[in-house]
Amino acid sequence: MTIIAARTRDSLAIVLPPVIFGVVFVALWQAWVEIEDVQPYVIPKPTAILQSLFDDPNLVTKACVVTGVNALVGLILGSILGFVGSVLTNRFRLVADLVNPLAVTVAAVPAVVIVGVLNNMYALDSQIGRRLMVSIAVFFIVFVQVTKGLRHNNPTQMELMQSYAASPRQVLAKVRVPNTMPFLFTAIRTAAPIAVIIALVSEYFGGTQDGLGTKISGSLNGSNKALGFAYVVGGSIVGLLFFAGSSLLEYLVVPWQRRRRPG
């Protein structure tokens, strides 16, 4: 009994503080808007945001799906290309040496600005430019990590394979590629939220107007701030779904990482 009581207390100690912080924050927000009589075109009430979320859930859902699909297609495509590219070129150090500076550049510069260039290359109503932008960012993250994984060999395992007189191809298939799995799935987990952010921001650079990015900036810059926030909530849910999904994938595919992950 006491153990159960202690357990309950422990989990309450973890769950309660953030819930209280969240509730207090939202309550203060609501109270401030009510008391100060802040105009809804400046900051909407939390209740108003909820209202517009449930008034027409389809509106928000549709935009979420457009952006979510763009992010997902880009994430999958970029991951596959990054993984296959790394495995195919791992014999040639020069390729990794050439990809690395580009990866550094893509990570450091506001690469989304080239989405305008990409959009120019395709038809006006096409989502390909945005998806390509997501793939490019994901590709570099995955490529760099998988290359690290291919080189991150356990010396005991490599010696073992040598003692079996295994061919380079067998070593690649049985040791090196399986060894990249933790790196691949960590990379995907890192890339998933970035994919959503890029899919969203790339909508600021023209193209079709049906995604979350254009909806959010349209509503927040306009007067319907409550709807804008409803879209923001939708975008947060998409981001969390991507994070949760990629974390779950990592948990399932590389279970031995659960206990080893440093942080």
Added chain:
Amino acid sequence: MDTAVPNPAVVVSGVRKVFNRGATNQVDALIDIDFTVQRGEFVSLIGPSGCGKSTLLRLIADLIEPTDGTLVVNGKPAHQARLDQDYGIASQHSGLFDWRTVERNIELPLELKGWDKSRRRARSAEMLALVKLSEFATHMPWQLSGGMQQRVAIARALAAHAELLLMDEPFGALDEMTREHMQAELLRICSETGTTVVFVTHSIPEAVYLADRVVVMSPRPGRITAMVDVGLGRDRSELTREATEFFDRVTEVREALRGTHVGDPIMGVDDR
């Protein structure tokens, strides 16, 4: 192996190994190494850090090549013996593959040899029974304790019907109790299978308890300084560890080691 004349399991003659030859950081790892391991014999290699005992084991395994001299394993050049998977190897890090179940870890060398699946499964079951881990066949390695992982590594080393087992401080990372248990298990496995073992260690009691013969080595340059015949017979038990003869042999090995030049023990050669 029904050869009329029983040939030795390992013959090392005139072996010398120099690392970074000609460079400023040249290291004479081994010189003048001559010794023979008979079939079914258990030989321990002991010596301070940097005496080249691990290097010698890797030379026998053909993981590195000697600068001079020849190594004959199972009656053929060490290189051919490796290609034929005549030996099994186990080291301090079990080197198990996280992503394979215990049985699939044991089957790895058999896969590389091209055995079909049912034959592999039968053999891994046999090996698991030998190391008494049958009920853990479908566990993942990281679900096992350190001692159990080491037993899986031994099963893997013996899976391909190797008659020679090369071991590099396999129990080095285990606690003392587990270690003694593993030593007893290793002796049991060897007597059941008739396996020849070359065993690198830096623990004197371990070397004596396990071996028929202890090869004592000294560093810089690494060479063999003494051979101690243990002569405790094959039937060893926990009582052996408390026997007077056991302590006599331990003392003998310790004195042989003391005679070696123990310079500065930090300068080990890591040839991985």
Added chain:
Amino acid sequence: MSARVRKLVMFPVAFAFVAAAWEGYKAIGPANGGRLLGMRLLPRTNSRTMPHVWEMVSRLGRPEVRGGKQTILSVVTAATWYSFRVAFTAFVIGAVLGVAVAVLMARFRLVERGLMPYLIMSQTVPIIVLGPLIIGLMAYGSRDLVSKTWIAATLLGVFLAFFPVAVATLRGLQSTPPASMELMDSLASPWWRTLSKLRFPAAVPFIAPSLRIAGASAVVGVVVAEISLGIRAGVGRLILSYGQEATSDPPKLYTAVFGAAALGLVMALVVAVIDRQMMRRHPPEGV
């Protein structure tokens, strides 16, 4: 060639490869796009969408507007320099705030427990879209503030730079080796001493890499703020307005893209120098 020199040399080589690939595809690709695997995947190669690399570079030397005096290079450089100052200010403020909040959280368990889930969430949700909200709040505070648009861009940059640093610092403060903590406890060290002598130095290897992310985030925040909020001055505005001229003057847009890339790279370089200084006393990374 040392590894570091090789790394640096690879930058121009890699860029040259990209330029060559661009020209190569332009030479063989279909002018008006094409189908691949049943989708319109192949980009158009006409000079409106894919101008020659040398056209982009030479455009830098010509005036921004026909008959104008200023070359586009000086316009882009001025705008990039402007954005850099804004982004760097945002980076510094965001990083300092991030460390401060993390220290506060490490000191008070309740604050940590209450805020940590939100900090982690901030890494997964696209907080960048909250830009207009910040403007809204500023407008509420004071009308004058909004006219200083760079403040809005700075705030968004601060906002984005803050989170990675706060999360990493807290993680670093939490992963002090227990044995060292026990040592400090045995010496009856007060918490601020333990913080300044042990926990903070031990957290540096966590903080340093987060600064790189913070630097890049600050740049993205500022550029996106400039674009989405229509802030004048700054390289973001150039991208938007040159993009609108893409039909008549295709290479122009690319000069602004070069500016944005330079902005990011200079920021990365500055942060790398800071990073190196911070990590001087720490052992080099293992893998």
